[in-house]
Structure formats: C-alpha cells, structure tokens
Amino acid sequence: MTIREKVIEKLEKEGQVDNFWCIDNRITTRLSAVILNLKNEGYEFDDEKSGYLGDSKNWNYVLKTKQTLF
Numbered sequence: 699m700t701i702r703e704k705v706i707e708k709l710e711k712e713g714q715v716d717n718f719w720c721i722d723n724r725i726t727t728r729l730s731a732v733i734l735n736l737k738n739e740g741y742e743f744d745d746e747k748s749g750y751l752g753d754s755k756n757w758n759y760v761l762k763t764k765q766t767l768f
Contacts, residue, residue: 701726702735709741709761716751716758733759 699707704725708715720729737743742762751758 702732705729705732706736709736709759714758714760716756718751718754718756729759730757 704723705715705720708719715729715733717729720726726732733741733743744760744762747760748758750756
C-alpha cells in the first residue's frame with residue numbers, strides 16, 4: 699500500500715488526518731505534500747476545521763465532504 703493510499707484510507711475512515719499520526723505510524727513526514735496532491739486531484743478540505751491541534755505543531759487536515767477515489 700502506498701503512502702497516498704494509507705492517507706486516503708485514514709481520510710475515508712475518520713474524515714481527517716494529522717502529521718503526528720503519519721509520523722507515529724511511520725507513513726510519511728511530508729503529509730502536506732500528499733495533501734497538496736490530493737487537493738490537485740479534487741479532494742476538498744475544510745479550511746475552517748483544519749488547523750493546529752492545541753498548542754502543538756501538529757496540523758490536522760479535515761475533509762470538507764466524504765470522497766473516495768477507489
């Protein structure tokens with residue numbers, strides 16, 4: 699399973715993904731690059747709900763609507 703597929707799977711299950719989850723699960727340290735590619739493919743993220751979690755540097759990306767590519 700590719701990095702992209704793992705991120706998509708997480709987004710489809712929970713509707714959100716964050717940097718620390720990707721690092722803890724040894725998926726990628728470049729989540730923002732994966733998200734940029736997904737945006738270019740048509741995924742829409744909620745800018746109002748996305749953001750830093752607490753006072754950390756952990757950015758959380760939240761899908762605007764549920765979408766699937768598979």
